Amino acid sequence: MTRMLLMGPPGSGKGTQATRIADKLGIVPISTGDIFRHNVKSMTPLGVEAKRYIDNGDFVPDEVTNRMVADRIAQADAEHGFLLDGYPRTKGQVEALDAMLAEAGQSLSAVVELEVPDEEIVERLLKRAEIEGRADDTQEVIEHRLDLYHRETESVIQEYVERGIVARVDGTGQIDDVTERLLQAVYSVRSATGSLPVIQPGAES
Ligand code: ADP
Numbered sequence: 001m002t003r004m005l006l007m008g009p010p011g012s013g014k015g016t017q018a019t020r021i022a023d024k025l026g027i028v029p030i031s032t033g034d035i036f037r038h039n040v041k042s043m044t045p046l047g048v049e050a051k052r053y054i055d056n057g058d059f060v061p062d063e064v065t066n067r068m069v070a071d072r073i074a075q076a077d078a079e080h081g082f083l084l085d086g087y088p089r090t091k092g093q094v095e096a097l098d099a100m101l102a103e104a105g106q107s108l109s110a111v112v113e114l115e116v117p118d119e120e121i122v123e124r125l126l127k128r129a130e131i132e133g134r135a136d137d138t139q140e141v142i143e144h145r146l147d148l149y150h151r152e153t154e155s156v157i158q159e160y161v162e163r164g165i166v167a168r169v170d171g172t173g174q175i176d177d178v179t180e181r182l183l184q185a186v187y188s189v190r191s192a193t194g195s196l197p198v199i200q201p202g203a204e205s
Contacts, residue, residue: 008114011125018085027081057141066096110189114171
């Protein structure tokens, strides 16, 4: 059973890696950014509320984000493990997640942080802007998101470092190599913390 967080700055490749890692481990990937974008596209009340924050590169308020994550991880497919991508990003979200897990008698197996230098991040995101046209991939908004990451989310990672469940992984280079490094990191944290996996046939290779 793996319940893990994939952390890293915007543009570090979390989304790409999250689905690959989750597939390998037989768990569901849950991306708060993706859930918000789907809601914005479908113009749900959640999407309408979230849009103004997302477009400016600001965090959606904790109260809204926490409720959304609580609903999502309570769904049946997350019962056998999940990988959270893009959550928690604030101290308030860490507390909320702790409470959700405690209530369900669960705990985190590992937190993996993808490291990519800022210069490469800006380059990658500007390139993505040309291809995908995400409204929040302009130079100004990218810099704001990166700044928020350094100001708020790095101390979130620090909190998990103190709990002894973080592994840092080099996020540069070939996508396959990064996936391999991430998997190794998850395995090593999991075994170090004693939450050994229940291996399902075919789920891990
Ligand atoms: P990135 O990591 O590249 O900034 P995401 O796709 O993960 O992009 O998130 C896009 C946007 O969705 C964020 O800039 C923010 O507005 C919102 N968002 C995603 N996750 C969270 C979160 N945990 N808390 C608050 N806002 C979030």
